[in-house]
Amino acid sequence: MAAVGQLAAGVAHEIRNPLTSMKGYAEFLQLDEKEPERMEFLNIILDEIERVNTIVEDFMVLAKPKDVELEEKNIVSIIKNVVSLLEFEARKNHICIHLDYDQDIIQILCDENRLKQVFLNIMKNGIEAMPSGGDLHVRMRIHENNVHISIEDKGVGIPKDKLKKLGEPFFTTKKNGNGLGLMISF
Incomplete structure (x- = not known):
């Protein structure tokens, strides 16, 4: 059960990153209505949505790793x-x-x-x-x-005594972090 929880948190973290980018560009588009830039940012948003789909697909085929x-x-x-x-x-x-x-x-x-x-x-x-x-x-x-x-x-840096914990599931030095970004990256 713990492994399933770790997995679910990891997938949620992976989905949140592209959504953050999409939200940021959407906010920017609300401020500026110039057409050429709008198309460029919309393409980036569409790329990120596709990446979310890829991550979700990876999650669905976990039983059979890609x-x-x-x-x-x-x-x-x-x-x-x-x-x-x-x-x-x-x-x-x-x-x-x-x-x-x-x-x-x-x-x-x-x-x-x-x-x-x-x-x-x-x-x-x-x-x-x-x-x-x-x-x-x-x-x-x-x-x-x-x-x-x-x-x-x-x-601000990371204290030396915490460096060896980097990449461990759920270890974070951030107030609002979940400790999965570096684990997934490793």
Whole structure:
């Protein structure tokens, strides 16, 4: 029963992230009625709705786990997409997201949707760690045929004695967190 509870909480967490993005863009569209931007944001909202459907599908086939679907993708584009999902929330919280990469195209073999979820969870954590605003730096580099990605915030930090608990189910340092984002990312 505990495992089912963990699973349900994990799915709810995964659904909440895309819904947060959709809500943010919907609020933005209410403020600004320019047509070209409206179409761009509506497309993002539709992409996020599709991602919710994918997550729910994954939940429904848990008895029969889905294989990881690796495809060659541009990691720079994937991260730019995640940043665009978080940009409105970041601006609203006086946070500037800085992207730094040395190549426009860095092809990797990956499961794009799973990577998006990992980056979304980590970047959201960074944004939430800076309640007074600040800078979130996302860097991508190729070093010795490996892609190195770092995400750095200027937030409050995590006490050293709590670092080893990161990724444990339901462990959180946030007042309103549920402790599932990093577990799912790991």
